[in-house]
Amino acid sequence: MTWSEFGRKVRENGNVGTGHGAAGPQFVFGNAVHGGIFGEHPDLVHLSNVDDPLHRIDFRSYYATVLERWLEVDAREVLGGPFELIDFL
Structure with a gap:
């Protein structure tokens, strides 16, 4: 199981790029894992108060x-x- 900090902000920053965001992908690998995509795509319109996409699954649910x-x-x-609990195991 790994979590990526590759989440990005939606809006462009002053360097014509995007800053690090709070929501990001989490990957789980292994023979016991039920493959697939869990959760929904992020909503790119309704953002947090600091312009981050809102997470769809609490990362602690993966750990749980x-x-x-x-x-x-x-x-x-x-x-x-x-x-x-999430149905990946």
Whole structure:
């Protein structure tokens, strides 16, 4: 499992580029993974107060899924609260 900080801001910056954004892709690999794309494409119109696309899945849901379904650990104890599990495992 890996997370990429490659998320970008939608609006162009002063250097005719885009700055780092808060939302980005997360990749999960392995034989136990149910392949596919999970979540929806980001909404590029309704942005956060700092012009970032709003994330569709909380990154802690990925961790909760691995903890519960792979490591068989109570994710609430590790993450400090409940998070929705994702069907990639």
